[in-house]
Amino acid sequence: MLCEKCKTNMIHICENSVQGWSCPVCGWEILTTHIAKIYQDMTEYSIFTKKVTHIDKEKIKTISRIAGVNYIIAKQMLEKEDVCIMKEKAIDIKAAVCKLKDTDIPFEVIPKFNYS
Numbered sequence: 001m002l003c004e005k006c007k008t009n010m011i012h013i014c015e016n017s018v019q020g021w022s023c024p025v026c027g028w029e030i031l032t033t034h035i036a037k038i039y040q041d042m043t044e045y046s047i048f049t050k051k052v053t054h055i056d057k058e059k060i061k062t063i064s065r066i067a068g069v070n071y072i073i074a075k076q077m078l079e080k081e082d083v084c085i086m087k088e089k090a091i092d093i094k095a096a097v098c099k100l101k102d103t104d105i106p107f108e109v110i111p112k113f114n115y116s
Contacts (some may be wrong), residue, residue: 041090050106062103066096
């Protein structure tokens, strides 16, 4: 795309919720909104825990926060396998997945989750 003012080739930009074209010479821009696919995804995803070999305080806290339960129930959830700890839209699932990875809790997201 050529700049309307100086006819230089423009550079495509995409940052946060804005996308468009910017001229590297004169700074002229044409911008519009950009909504990431994760925010448009209306699929309801479920996170299931897998077998946890070593249950510690951090893992209990993580499950407690994600599932919205007290520590006793969180520990019981970790002791079992294939327990659903959350059902939400993609953006909330992504945050929970990051927390689970940080504390080394094995899990599975159904349906397949492509926003890791």
